[in-house]
Amino acid sequence: DSGVTQTPKHLITATGQRVTLRCSPRSGDLSVYWYQQSLDQGLQFLIQYYNGEERAKGNILERFSAQQFPDLHSELNLSSLELGDSALYFCASTLTSAPYNEQFFGPGTRLTVL
Amino acid sequence: AQTVTQSQPEMSVQEAETVTLSCTYDTSESDYYLFWYKQPPSRQMILVIRQEAYKQQNATENRFSVNFQKAAKSFSLKISDSQLGDAAMYFCAYRSDGRDDKIIFGKGTRLHILP
Numbered sequence: 001d002s003g004v005t006q007t008p009k010h011l012i013t014a015t016g017q018r019v020t021l022r023c024s025p026r027s028g029d030l031s032v033y034w035y036q037q038s039l040d041q042g043l044q045f046l047i048q049y050y051n052g053e054e055r056a057k058g059n060i061l062e063r064f065s066a067q068q069f070p071d072l073h074s075e076l077n078l079s080s081l082e083l084g085d086s087a088l089y090f091c092a093s094t095l096t097s098a099p100y101n102e103q104f105f106g107p108g109t110r111l112t113v114l
Numbered sequence: 115a116q117t118v119t120q121s122q123p124e125m126s127v128q129e130a131e132t133v134t135l136s137c138t139y140d141t142s143e144s145d146y147y148l149f150w151y152k153q154p155p156s157r158q159m160i161l162v163i164r165q166e167a168y169k170q171q172n173a174t175e176n177r178f179s180v181n182f183q184k185a186a187k188s189f190s191l192k193i194s195d196s197q198l199g200d201a202a203m204y205f206c207a208y209r210s211d212g213r214d215d216k217i218i219f220g221k222g223t224r225l226h227i228l229p
Contacts, residue, residue, distance in 0.1 A: 042220075045219070056216055058216050058217065099147050102161045102164070103159075107157065
């Protein structure tokens with residue numbers, strides 16, 4: 001158990017819908033990362049937050065947005081869902097934003113878009 | 115743009131033997147970090163080992179070690195005395211050292227351990 005929690009574990013929805021994935025970092029960690037893992041695209045970094053502010057951006061679509069709240073939990077919002085958005089979405093946390101920090105990954109949220 | 119290439123989609127090794135997983139990357143930066151992550155069937159991502167580019171000494175963590183060749187942009191992972199629990203997907207990852215740092219993962223190598 002990494003100490004990072006993600007809810008829900010599984011999510012099944014239809015195309016065009018909007019969903020919110022939630023992540024609670026390890027106690028004391030200030031930085032949160034979001035990743036998408038799909039069969040065709042592999043593991044892709046989406047976005048990083050540090051203490052409530054966006055820190056780095058990866059291959060995040062405009063239909064996706066995220067934020068980190070004052071209590072440091074983070075939410076990833078996916079809208080106008082397409083079949084290709086079906087993937088495993090991971091959240092990871094680190095103590096600081098320093099790049100050498102070990103990232104602790106949550107168990108992931110499996111999103112299926114029908 | 116940085117890229118990470120893992121040229122071996124799958125590998126197999128006999129239990130107790132040694133196996134090396136390859137990773138090459140491309141970057142114009144001089145300061146960066148390299149990581150190997152393990153993803154077992156449970157899907158949990160676990161850090162195996164990390165290497166700072168400015169360090170010449172290869173990182174070692176118990177049975178896991180790397181061969182970091184900065185000039186060749188190569189970062190291979192050696193697993194000694196392979197165990198059944200080592201069976202997993204292994205991802206090589208690159209992270210730049212800067213304010214706008216991104217993290218790039220390779221496509222992964224699936225490692226099978228043969229009893």
